[in-house]
Amino acid sequence: GENVEQHPSTLSVQEGDSAVIKCTYSDSASNYFPWYKQELGKRPQLIIDIRSNVGEKKDQRIAVTLNKTAKHFSLHITETQPEDSAVYFCAASDSGNTPLVFGKGTRLSVIA
């Protein structure tokens, strides 16, 4: 089955700097890669997702890149703000043919 590895487990950045979180997956059939943000005690919220027919997707300060050959995808947050502080989870699936498999999460702290 699918295995998703996520790095780093914790990340501290100064406000205004960029943050990058990386994930690798094992199943070459996976073609859907969402990123969820989870604030303490709250539900995971989708912030961006990418499907395998594109290599990059951007939404304001957030971007995701996908390298299908290398089986890795990354989340990029630019101009970080304190409210970006949360745990970020990557996930992968075969568009519903397989369940979402999550990474272990990255705790991002943005220091003002």
Place this chain on the structure above:
Amino acid sequence: EPEVTQTPSHQVTQMGQEVILRCVPISNHLYFYWYRQILGQKVEFLVSFYNNEISEKSEIFDDQFSVERPDGSNFTLKIRSTKLEDSAMYFCASSERRGGTQYFGPGTRLLVL
């Protein structure tokens, strides 16, 4: 914006007791899911449900677990005889279509004593 809702927000139970966790998916969604998250760990898939039957389940979803859509709106997860290791946050999610974006509910924090 419609959201997935879950009740109760917190549940404390004694080991061996049955619990039922309730979810109301987004109204036009057809695919429903349960996940659990043990404190400080990643989100783990339990089961998916479509057209009144289980589509897929994980190894975690053993005979102690069951799911049901008793009416047109609720989607429930039952744990028949809870164990200490069932203590976790349980999230319900729904999606409009197969492989579509999954929207998560706020979770039920279950504590088994």
